[in-house]
Amino acid sequence: MTYGQQPGGPGGPQYPPNHQPPQPMSPEDQRLWATLTHVGGIFFSIVVPIVAYLVLRDRGRFVREHTRVALNFHITMAIAGFVGGITSWLGIGLLILLAVAVLTVVFAVMAALAANRGEFYKYPLSIEFIKQ
Numbered sequence: 001m002t003y004g005q006q007p008g009g010p011g012g013p014q015y016p017p018n019h020q021p022p023q024p025m026s027p028e029d030q031r032l033w034a035t036l037t038h039v040g041g042i043f044f045s046i047v048v049p050i051v052a053y054l055v056l057r058d059r060g061r062f063v064r065e066h067t068r069v070a071l072n073f074h075i076t077m078a079i080a081g082f083v084g085g086i087t088s089w090l091g092i093g094l095l096i097l098l099a100v101a102v103l104t105v106v107f108a109v110m111a112a113l114a115a116n117r118g119e120f121y122k123y124p125l126s127i128e129f130i131k132q
Helices: 027-044 047-056 061-090 092-117
Strands: none
Touching: 027 047, 027 061, 027 092, 047 061, 061 092
16 A cells, blocks of 8 residues: 555555544534534525535535535625625616525525534425535
8 A cells, every 4th residue: 555545455545644534523513514514604605614614524414415405505695795795786686685694594594504403405496506
């Protein structure tokens, strides 16, 4: 076996020696981090969902799915906000920006409540940029 090669043959993930793969989280921790990801998206837009997805996606199926759908939704809302910002000089953009703000808060709170209950949630109006 060569440097960084994991048992199981070539083609697998390459890690440095003594690397500990991420340990699965407990269901309670997965619910907590999924809830925080949705709430964090309200205040920090796409930043919290992308960091959560990159850091937590290998820690459990539940948290992976919640961070993935939160990231997809906040990417969609960022695009809509960008379009609203560009068209704001027409007047319609201000309505788009208002709609984006309201939808972000309402749907993220609904998703956070679902995550806290241990349920999966699919955001309406979300484009699937990141597939399962």
